[in-house]
Amino acid sequence: MSVKLVFLGKLADLSGAPETLVPGPLDWEGLLTALPGPLGEGARGDKVKLAVNGKLLSDKTALSAADGDEVALLPPVSGG
Template sequence: MAKLVFLGRLEDRAGTAEMTVPAGALSDILTTLDPALALDLLGERVRMALNGELVPDNRAVVLSEGDELAFLPPVSGG
């Protein structure tokens, strides 16, 4: 199993801060999620961090057993 972590507004959309999913290609995992959430997670301004390191190309993400993939929404300051 692998873990998805949702931060900021993405946590609100997912209804949870974390979700355990089977390991595998991100594209396959996203098909099991609510379509609106999957669309938000693939937004061009959403960054991903795999095991604490930013992912440069989210199309190639494959999760292995024990991996953690965090979704980082855009942040605004004030």
Template sequence: MARLVFMGRLEDVAGTGELAVEAGPVERILAALDPALAVELLGEKVRMALNGRLLTDMGGVVLGDGDELAFLPPVSGG
């Protein structure tokens, strides 16, 4: 199993802070999620980190057992 971790507003959209998923290609994993959540996760400004390292390209990423994929929304402050 792998974990998806949702930060900030994405946690609200997902309804949870993390989700256990079967390891495999990220495209397949996202396709199995609620479509509204998948759209949010693939937003232009959402960044992803695999096991703590920011990804610049999601193409061909395959999650293995024990991997963590975190979704990081844009941060605003004031």
């Protein structure tokens, strides 16, 4: 089984695809390992938020995703 990573906004551009599958279960360190280069660096930043199955995490380092879960990486939103 696997965990689906969903990239939104500029993170989708950095990843080259809007989503990808990684082996589960997945914790914070596993997520960082699964994200290459600038994508991993972006995820470490304070402005990127994580949601698991649609629920926003208050502390992304507490990430715990099981097989079949969806983890969304949410970049900062700018508006006009």
